Amino acid sequence: MLVALILYLRPVPWAGDKLNVEQQVVDSAKPQVCVHTLLENEVEESKILRSLELVREMGASTIVQFFPWAYAEPEAGAYSWGIADRIVRHARLQGLRVIARLGLVPEWARADDAPRATTLNYLPESSFSYFADYAAAFAQRFAGEVERIIIWNEPNLSFEWGYRPVDPAAYVRLLRISYGRVKAANPDAVVLAGALAPTLEPPGSAAGMNEVDFLKAMYRHGASAYFDALAIHTYGFLDPPAAQPKLNQLNFRRAELLRDVMLAHGDGRKPAYITESGWNDHPRWTGAVRPSQRAAYTLRAFQFVEDKWDWVESLCIWAFRFPADTFSHPDNYTLVNAEFLPKPIYFELQAYARDWARPEAAWLPRPVEA
Amino acid sequence: MRWKPKLTSLVAALAGLLLFGIVLRHYWPPSRSLAFPRGTIIVGVDASYAPFALDDGESLQGLDVDLATAVAGEIGLPLRFANIGHYGLYDALISAEVDLLISALRIDPNRMEDVRYSLPYFDNGLVLVAPADSALPDANALTGKGIAFEFASSADSFIRAWQTQGIQLERLPYELPQYALDSLRLGRADAALVDATAYLLYQSEQENWESDHSYVSHVPLAIAVRADNVDAWKLVNGALSALKDKDELARILVKWL
Numbered sequence: 001m002l003v004a005l006i007l008y009l010r011p012v013p014w015a016g017d018k019l020n021v022e023q024q025v026v027d028s029a030k031p032q033v034c035v036h037t038l039l040e041n042e043v044e045e046s047k048i049l050r051s052l053e054l055v056r057e058m059g060a061s062t063i064v065q066f067f068p069w070a071y072a073e074p075e076a077g078a079y080s081w082g083i084a085d086r087i088v089r090h091a092r093l094q095g096l097r098v099i100a101r102l103g104l105v106p107e108w109a110r111a112d113d114a115p116r117a118t119t120l121n122y123l124p125e126s127s128f129s130y131f132a133d134y135a136a137a138f139a140q141r142f143a144g145e146v147e148r149i150i151i152w153n154e155p156n157l158s159f160e161w162g163y164r165p166v167d168p169a170a171y172v173r174l175l176r177i178s179y180g181r182v183k184a185a186n187p188d189a190v191v192l193a194g195a196l197a198p199t200l201e202p203p204g205s206a207a208g209m210n211e212v213d214f215l216k217a218m219y220r221h222g223a224s225a226y227f228d229a230l231a232i233h234t235y236g237f238l239d240p241p242a243a244q245p246k247l248n249q250l251n252f253r254r255a256e257l258l259r260d261v262m263l264a265h266g267d268g269r270k271p272a273y274i275t276e277s278g279w280n281d282h283p284r285w286t287g288a289v290r291p292s293q294r295a296a297y298t299l300r301a302f303q304f305v306e307d308k309w310d311w312v313e314s315l316c317i318w319a320f321r322f323p324a325d326t327f328s329h330p331d332n333y334t335l336v337n338a339e340f341l342p343k344p345i346y347f348e349l350q351a352y353a354r355d356w357a358r359p360e361a362a363w364l365p366r367p368v369e370a
Numbered sequence: 371m372r373w374k375p376k377l378t379s380l381v382a383a384l385a386g387l388l389l390f391g392i393v394l395r396h397y398w399p400p401s402r403s404l405a406f407p408r409g410t411i412i413v414g415v416d417a418s419y420a421p422f423a424l425d426d427g428e429s430l431q432g433l434d435v436d437l438a439t440a441v442a443g444e445i446g447l448p449l450r451f452a453n454i455g456h457y458g459l460y461d462a463l464i465s466a467e468v469d470l471l472i473s474a475l476r477i478d479p480n481r482m483e484d485v486r487y488s489l490p491y492f493d494n495g496l497v498l499v500a501p502a503d504s505a506l507p508d509a510n511a512l513t514g515k516g517i518a519f520e521f522a523s524s525a526d527s528f529i530r531a532w533q534t535q536g537i538q539l540e541r542l543p544y545e546l547p548q549y550a551l552d553s554l555r556l557g558r559a560d561a562a563l564v565d566a567t568a569y570l571l572y573q574s575e576q577e578n579w580e581s582d583h584s585y586v587s588h589v590p591l592a593i594a595v596r597a598d599n600v601d602a603w604k605l606v607n608g609a610l611s612a613l614k615d616k617d618e619l620a621r622i623l624v625k626w627l
Contacts, residue, residue, distance in 0.1 A: 117596075119461040159458035163465040207454075283520075283546055283568065286418045291521075291545050325524060327476045327494065327589045329419055330456055341530070343522035363521045363543045367553045 034062035034316035059353025068104035122162025136181035168217035193227030285329035405601035414468035433626035444609035490590030502580035518550035518559035570627035
């Protein structure tokens with residue numbers, strides 16, 4: 001009885017100490033294959049491990065992972081790296097390269113004279129320096145392990161800018177101060193700018209600014225000196241991957257319009273990382289294609305990058321898995337469902353990345369009247 | 371020594387007042403002007419998701435659009451829609467860009483620090499479907515049955531869980547939920563497992579086919595209100611209850627599903 005009581009009351013080790021994993025190596029013939037993971041809200045370490053094992057087994061060698069500032073510095077100056085340490089450790093053990101996306105503002109850094117409630121994307125100018133401190137602390141802590149760092153996410157959308165009018169000049173000021181501090185903390189760090197959302201918002205829209213105009217404005221405000229590579233978000237929506245890019249259309253090759261802006265400003269030597277991409281296959285969403293089309297388009301997109309876009313380092317699919325289903329159309333961007341069930345596109349990508357024979361169809365043919 | 375009883379009395383009186391205030395606040399009728407200080411109800415909706423809300427280029431149409439209109443009518447205030455992408459909905463609510471979200475949102479326990487959800491207006495859980503002339507199987511009577519479903523969907527996860535529990539059934543995976551229902555209608559499957567929206571839409575298009583269904587999981591859809599806007603939450607729940615009592619909610623659901 002006493003032994004049972006002692007066993008019951010003994011201190012439980014932190015979950016970070018529980019899972020010992022042997023070093024793994026990614027078996028992949030396609031180094032561009034990358035996925036965007038969402039591990040920051042996983043409570044159970046085993047789910048982080050399972051997600052990253054599935055990423056490795058699929059043949060992706062790189063992940064984009066969000067590292068929320070609000071989780072790492074809940075109180076000013078007091079860093080808490082537990083969540084980030086756990087994710088980076090498991091990624092390293094699976095042999096995966098990590099591209100870090102930084103954002104999500106702690107409450108203390110949002111406290112200014114805002115006239116109303118603020119969201120976690122609200123970063124007042126007075127806190128730019130604090131964000132840069134976090135970026136530098138992150139770069140220093142993970143030097144040698146995480147060398148690519150994205151500064152903010154989709155600043156050309158009002159809601160990603162704290163529901164304020166978007167402001168390319170302010171974003172460049174954030175980039176400038178962050179770039180300097182990250183480089184001081186880790187001179188080998190590669191600072192990625194942009195991660196702009198593909199959008200057709202017209203001039204003057206309250207919702208945002210189209211990404212091509214936003215990037216041009218960034219250059220006008222001197223952004224070129226403050227980033228080493230551009231992070232691009234490009235989605236296929238209803239178009240196949242080879243469809244021509246147009247200013248008034250959202251499709252995969254719209255990324256070329258951003259590349260043209262880089263070239264026009266003498267930044268052709270800088271690479272790009274497509275840190276979000278993919279097609280959606282929800283049966284009732286207006287921006288979706290069928291699951292079989294999604295798989296085919298995604299494979300052709302990877303081939304397109306390999307054949308024609310030598311300026312792209314990685315093509316990262318949004319998103320590998322959500323920790324919980326949304327029960328809405330975003331679920332149909334994932335490669336693995338919340339219960340770790342791989343979708344057909346997972347096996348197609350695995351065959352592509354690992355140079356295997358294509359898998360047999362996962363489903364039965366559509367039933368027809370006799 | 372005489373100050374202690376006075377202090378105790380004062381504290382007790384204050385506590386009583388506080389308790390009275392809380393009780394009064396709870397039962398006091400909600401205020402429209404506190405709930406919607408702009409005098410208009412602004413509803414955030416992702417108008418890209420059939421049949422709940424779609425933008426046809428001129429106006430918004432759909433179940434959620436009709437529901438929002440009916441709720442605003444019950445509350446007695448004009449209505450304006452803000453068409454927002456799915457990922458921006460909750461931030462729009464929290465930052466008071468909008469007053470309500472009516473956008474096929476499931477009740478999400480992880481958001482309840484910032485958000486109050488209304489009474490559910492639709493259950494989009496998984497339904498087990500069978501032809502009307504056959505006994506609808508429950509999960510315990512599926513042994514030996516052929517079950518059609520969308521491959522790698524939540525229905526697939528459910529069926530795998532049944533198999534793990536030892537239920538020997540025949541898996542019939544299809545690319546789309548409507549193909550699974552085709553399979554059932556054409557007699558290739560004994561039952562289909564799909565979400566309620568897919569089923570109701572399919573059934574509404576098949577005039578000569580009768581089916582029966584039962585829920586095996588529940589995904590309640592509800593209206594989201596800021597957690598601190600108790601008045602709006604009460605008004606919305608009152609409106610939903612009135613719409614339900616008048617069968618108006620049922621009429622809207624039948625119109626779109």
